[in-house]
Amino acid sequence: MMAEDFHQIYNAFFDGFQLSRRYADRTEQLPVPRQAGEGALRRFVPRPDLEIVISDYTLSRNRQFQVRTDSAMVELSFCLQGKRELHISGMKHEFRANRCTLQLVDRFQAHFDFVGNQPMLAVGIGIPVATFDRFMEDFEGKRPVDFAKLVDRSPFRLFEQAIDPATSVILQQILDASYSNDTRKIYMESKALELLSLSFHTLLWDREPDDKHIRSKLSKSDLEKIRQAQEVLLHRMDSPPSLLELSRTVGLNDFKLKIGFKEVYGHTVFGYLREKRLEKALLLLQKGQVNVNQAACVVGYSNPSHFAEVFREKYGFNPGELVRK
Structure with missing residues (x-):
């Protein structure tokens, strides 16, 4: 299978998965064939240079296929449940639950392995190289990094990290919006850009200090x-x-x-810890899983009053307001 541009790389993947699609570059739902399993991949195209793919399915058996591309793109993937493997250039890459991967693809042939009888839930955000390079620029047009420097003539480059609480909040917002008929393009686009910005900071810009x-x-x-x-x-x-x-x-x-x-x-070590504690507490409270005292305990605050104070300093409202909603 050949993929000649940004959207066709996704089309090659969908075709390899044997999904029945109607469009080459438009929003649609792609159900998994009954004989292959259950669930679907939902494709959102809020603007021409952005794809969001939500994978929510269970295959009835192990599945393998290959994709070859003569083009290039960048994809940010979040695996929330399940796993899959990618074999490329003699290397195996495993995509596991609660991990985020940033993949830079430049003319490659890949072999995909999917595990059967295991629920898969993932969110992928894809952009073409031109958009990625534009996102790397500062307001003076300078790029500390760009696609060519990162791949360095290789067909594939991958960066990986754990999914942090702040990212989990945004992912849940995207998943909730994907099931609503009232969701507007601007909402999905803004959330995808927010995830791209957060991940570029932690995986690329903050990874290599400027000094x-x-x-x-x-x-x-x-x-x-x-x-x-x-x-x-x-x-x-x-x-x-x-x-x-x-x-x-x-x-x-x-x-x-x-x-x-x-x-x-x-951040300092414990300044960073404070930020992540509060992000996780926000996520737990937004999901309605715990009350304020329980949220404080889960993230390591023994004094609920102190927790409420630092939470209010960061977010501008009391944590109890989330419980009452």
């Missing part, structure tokens, strides 16, 4: 350990380690961790 002097002091190993420290904080949000314990866990001295973490993520 060359600082960058020279942080090796690739140091950067990887700093990212490990970030994941430890997210997983142990309710009972976080001390800075010294965290440094020992990831194998990086506490001074370099403290300086490097601020450079990579723009």
Whole structure:
């Protein structure tokens, strides 16, 4: 299968999946054939250079197919449930639940493996290279990174991270809107752009500091350990380690961790933890899963009054207002 432009890459994927589509570049629902499973892929095209694909299905058996493309694109994918594998250039890439991946594709042939009898829920956002490069520019037209630099003549480049609470909130908003007949293009477009902006910051712009002097002091190993420290904080949000314990866990001295973490993520270690705690609390309260005291406890605040105070400072309203809605 050949894909000659941005939308045709998606069309090649849908055709490989044996989905019956009516359009080449328009919003539509693509049901999974009954003999293959249940569910559907929903394609939203709010503007010509943006595709949003929501995959919500269960296959009755394992599925494999290949896609070949002579074009290029960028896709941001969020796997919320299930998993799938992509084989390209002799490498295997696994897309797992609660992970976000940024994929830069440039003329490649890929082999997709899908697992049967396992629910799959994912959100994909695709844009052409020209749009990606424009998004990389500052107001002076300068680009610290662009597509060509990132792929460096390779057919495929992938960046990956855990889905954080703030991103989870936006993804849920997209999923809710996708089922509503009243949803406008501008809403889906704005939420997709919000996700692109957040992910570009954490995966690209914040990943490599602009200060060359600082960058020279942080090796690739140091950067990887700093990212490990970030994941430890997210997983142990309710009972976080001390800075010294965290440094020992990831194998990086506490001074370099403290300086490097601020450079990579723009916050001190515990300033970052505070932000992520409040984002997760907001998500829990928006979903109506917990009351204020329970939300405080889940994210590691032993004093509900203090939790309510810092929550109000960040969001401008009391957490109890979400419970009463």
